[in-house]
Amino acid sequence: MVRSEPPALALESITCTFPAAARDDQPYTAVREASVRVGKGEFVSLIGPTGCGKSTLLNVAAGLMAPTSGSVLVEGAPLRGLNRDAGYLFQADALIPWRSALDNIAAGLQFHGVDRAERTERAQHWLERVGLAGFGNRYPHQLSGGMRKRVALAQTLILDPKIILMDEPFSALDAQTRELMENELLELWSSDRKSVLFITHDLEEAISLSDRVVVLSAGPAAGPIGEFAIDLARPRDVSEVRMTKRFLELHRKIWELLKAEVLKSHVRQKHA
Amino acid sequence: MSGRSTPSGPLMILYRLVFLLALFAIWHALTESGLLPRFFFGSPLLVLEKAARWFASGKIYKHLAITLLETVLAFGCGTLLGLATGLWLALAPAASSLLDPYIKGANAMPRVILAPIFAVWFGLGILSKVALGITLVFFIVFFNVYQGVKEVSPVVLSNARMLGATRRDLLRHIYLPSATSWVFSSLHTSVGMAFVGAVVGEYLGSAAGVGYLILQAEGAFDINTVFAGILVLTAFALLLDWIVTVTERHLLRWRPTSEGARLSNR
Numbered sequence A: 001m002v003r004s005e006p007p008a009l010a011l012e013s014i015t016c017t018f019p020a021a022a023r024d025d026q027p028y029t030a031v032r033e034a035s036v037r038v039g040k041g042e043f044v045s046l047i048g049p050t051g052c053g054k055s056t057l058l059n060v061a062a063g064l065m066a067p068t069s070g071s072v073l074v075e076g077a078p079l080r081g082l083n084r085d086a087g088y089l090f091q092a093d094a095l096i097p098w099r100s101a102l103d104n105i106a107a108g109l110q111f112h113g114v115d116r117a118e119r120t121e122r123a124q125h126w127l128e129r130v131g132l133a134g135f136g137n138r139y140p141h142q143l144s145g146g147m148r149k150r151v152a153l154a155q156t157l158i159l160d161p162k163i164i165l166m167d168e169p170f171s172a173l174d175a176q177t178r179e180l181m182e183n184e185l186l187e188l189w190s191s192d193r194k195s196v197l198f199i200t201h202d203l204e205e206a207i208s209l210s211d212r213v214v215v216l217s218a219g220p221a222a223g224p225i226g227e228f229a230i231d232l233a234r235p236r237d238v239s240e241v242r243m244t245k246r247f248l249e250l251h252r253k254i255w256e257l258l259k260a261e262v263l264k265s266h267v268r269q270k271h272a
Numbered sequence B: 001m002s003g004r005s006t007p008s009g010p011l012m013i014l015y016r017l018v019f020l021l022a023l024f025a026i027w028h029a030l031t032e033s034g035l036l037p038r039f040f041f042g043s044p045l046l047v048l049e050k051a052a053r054w055f056a057s058g059k060i061y062k063h064l065a066i067t068l069l070e071t072v073l074a075f076g077c078g079t080l081l082g083l084a085t086g087l088w089l090a091l092a093p094a095a096s097s098l099l100d101p102y103i104k105g106a107n108a109m110p111r112v113i114l115a116p117i118f119a120v121w122f123g124l125g126i127l128s129k130v131a132l133g134i135t136l137v138f139f140i141v142f143f144n145v146y147q148g149v150k151e152v153s154p155v156v157l158s159n160a161r162m163l164g165a166t167r168r169d170l171l172r173h174i175y176l177p178s179a180t181s182w183v184f185s186s187l188h189t190s191v192g193m194a195f196v197g198a199v200v201g202e203y204l205g206s207a208a209g210v211g212y213l214i215l216q217a218e219g220a221f222d223i224n225t226v227f228a229g230i231l232v233l234t235a236f237a238l239l240l241d242w243i244v245t246v247t248e249r250h251l252l253r254w255r256p257t258s259e260g261a262r263l264s265n266r
Helices: A054-062 A101-111 A116-129 A145-157 A175-192 A203-209 A245-271 B009-032 B044-057 B059-091 B093-108 B111-122 B126-150 B154-162 B167-185 B187-203 B210-219 B223-251 B257-264
Strands: A009-018 A028-038 A043-047 A069-074 A086-089 A163-167 A195-200 A212-216 A224-229
Touching: A009 A054, A028 A043, A028 A054, A028 A069, A028 A195, A028 A224, A043 A054, A043 A203, A054 A086, A054 A163, A054 A195, A086 A145, A086 B154, A101 A116, A101 A145, A101 B167, A116 A145, A145 A175, A175 A203, A195 A203, A203 A245, A212 A245, A224 A245, B009 B044, B044 B059, B044 B223, B059 B093, B059 B126, B059 B167, B059 B187, B059 B210, B059 B223, B093 B126, B111 B126, B111 B187, B126 B167, B126 B187, B154 B167, B167 B187, B167 B223, B187 B210, B187 B223, B210 B223
Parallel strands: A043 A195, A043 A212, A086 A163, A163 A195
Antiparallel strands: A009 A028, A009 A069, A212 A224
C-alpha cells in the first residue's frame, strides 16, 4: 500500500489470550489476528455479536490492555503504555460520583495541570456545548442517563484527543435519547473531524454514523470478516438517513454477513 | 396521605417527650411504692436533682470536658491512623497479604482488656483513655477505608487514567475521596466507639471524667449519682450523634438520595 500518511490508529494482527479461569479450562482466545485501521478523520464502526471481543480490541487500542501478540500503531509509531492521543467513552458510567458535572468535565484538565480559573472556564464552555448549561452543579446521580453521557462526552472532548474510542456509549439509553445523542455526536464530530473507532452491536447505529463498518466474527478467536464503505452523504440526520434506499441496501448487505455470526454466537451461548 | 400516616415534626417531638416522662413516671411509681428497692434502683427525682446540682455548681463541666477531649483525640488519631494504614494496605497487596492474619487477630481480640496495660504504660491521665479509644476507632476506620479503596469502580479508574491521571492523581482524586466517603458513612460507629473508649477507660481507673464520677459513686453505693452520671453520658452521646448526623449530611451530599435518606435515618 502506498500512502504518504500513516493511519491515525492501526491495530496490526492483534491476538488476545486470557489465562484459564479454572484448572481444567483451556486458555480463552478472545481475538485472533485482528487488524483494523482508522484513517485520519475517519469514523469507523466495529460491529459484531455480543461477546465477540469488541471491547477487548478497544482496550488494546487505548493501551489499557496489552495484546498477547500484535502491535498498535498510533500515527505510525508503536504504542507503549496508555494511548495518550486517545479519548475513551465507556459503556458503563465512568463519571466520578463525588464531583459535580462541571468538576467532572474539568477533571482531565486538572490532571494535566491546568490552573483552576482556566479549567473552570473551559469546562463551562463545554458544558454549554453539550447543552447542559445550568446543570454544572449537579452530581452525576442527579442527572438522567442521557445527561450523564453528555457530561462524559464533554469530559473526553475537552482534552481535544486525536482519536476517540467509543464502547457502545449509547447502549443504555432509551431509543429517543439515543437518536438525539447520535445526532449530537455527529454534529460535534463534523466540526473538527477526529478519528473515531466506534463499537456497537446495533447495525443501524453503525451505518448511520460511520464512514466504514467493519464486521467481526463471533468469538472466541474473533476477527474482522468484512468491511463496508458507507457512502451516504454528510451531514446526516440519523433518523432521516435510515429511510433512504441506499441505507436499506447497505443494511441488507451487511446483515447477510452479520446474521450468520449472530446465529453462531447465539448457539454457542445456548450450549455454554 | 392516609389517615394512618405517622405524625410529623413538632407533634412527634411532643410524643417522644411524653414517652420519656412516662418512663420516668413508671420508674418513680415502682420505687416509691416499694415494689423495687430504692437502694438498688434509685429514685428518679433524686437522680434529676443530682444532675441539676452538677450543672448548677459547674462541677460537671470539668469532667465532661475531659471525657470530650479524650473522645475527640481518640477519634482524630484513630481515624488518621486507620486512613493511612487502610490506604497503604489496600494499594500494597503484598503487605496486605502478610499482615492479614495479624489484623484479623487484633480486631477479634476484645480490646477492652488492653485498658490495664495502657494504664501501666500511660498512667491514669487522659493518654491511657485516648490509647484505648484509638484501638477501638482504628479498626472501624481501617476496614472502611480498605473497603472504600477496593470498591472504587474499575471503569471510573480506567476513565481517570485515560484522562491523564498519574498514580498520585489517582490516590488524591479517586482513592482518597472514595475511602473518606466510607469513613464518613461509619462516623456514627467510630465516634461512638471513641466515646466508649474514653468512658470505659475512665471507669477502669482515672482521676477525672464522667466515668470517674460514676466509679466514685459506685464505690460509695450512691446509686442515684451512678444513674445521674449515666443520664448525663446518654444526653451527651445523643448530642455527639446529632453533630455527626449534621456533618455527614453535608459531606455526603453527592450520594444518591435513597442512600442519603437511609444514612440520616439511622
